[in-house]
Amino acid sequence: MARILVVCSANVCRSPLAEQLLQARLSTIPGFDRLVCSSAGIEVxxxxxxxxxxxxVLGLPSEGPKASAHRARRVTKSMIGGAGLVLTASRAERSALAKLSPEARSKVFTLREAAALAEAPDQAIATWRPGAGTTADQRLSDLAALLNARRGLAPAPKPERTGLFARFGSDVDPLDIADGHNLGKRAHRTTLRSVQRSVERFGAAVEALPR
Known part of the structure; x- marks a missing residue:
């Protein structure tokens, strides 16, 4: 089964939100409609x-029978190995996964990094072939290979300077979705919006790839 794994720190905010949004967005794209997205955390x-x-954000109540069934879980090497593509909230999680599973480096990206690489013009490097991969597993493997081949060739995403982080005058790493979960409502809203924007950019870029 084709799987995308999303990883953040505690697996209660950025990664479960991205998991659900990615599942909804990518399921509308032919060839990716059979993907299964899941999430985990480094410090859980x-x-x-x-x-x-x-x-x-997902329209779920915080409690009751319709509340989210999500429960935080710690990422394992087997989870990484079972995923065709791994997306992290920041470089910190990407580095942690590289130590946990060095052989998986070629398929691990931050979410913002993956969006920028997917958006890169075709002339940057041509590794994606229309019609490549007839199954969801193959399509996902092809996508991970394309993103990896474009590393260092595609322009880096622009730093996000919004909300609390802009007020303090410090650029968030351009590859990161800053963790505003415990920094107050304003910073938290900024983080959630960044997840939403990054998922939409990634989904739109994947949808625009030739078929």
Whole structure:
């Protein structure tokens, strides 16, 4: 089964939100409609629910029978190995996964990095062939290979300077979605919007690839 794994720190905010948004966005793209997205965290207090604000973005109540069934879990080497593409919230998680599973480096990207690489013009490097990969697993493998081949050739995404982070005058790493979960409502909203924007950019770029 073709799987995308999304990883952040605690697996309660950025990664579960990205997981659900990616599942919804990519399922509309021919060839990617059979993907299964999941998420995990590097520093996890096992069993924690999705944060209330992330659940609200998805239209889910914070409690009751219709609340999110998500429970935080720690990422494992087998999860990484079973995924065709791994997307992280930031370079910190990307580095942690490289130590946990060095052989998987070629398929691990930050979400913002993957969006920028997917958007790169075809002339940057031509590794994606229309019609390549007839199954979801093959299509996902082809996509990961394309992103990896474009590393260092595609322009880096522009730094995000919004909300609390802009007010303090510090650029967030251009490849990161900053963790505003515990920095107050304003920073938290900025983080959630960044996840939404990054997923939409990535989905739109994947949809625009030749078929």
């Amino acid at each position: 207090s096992r069993g924690h629910e999705m944060c209330v604000d992330a659940a609200a």
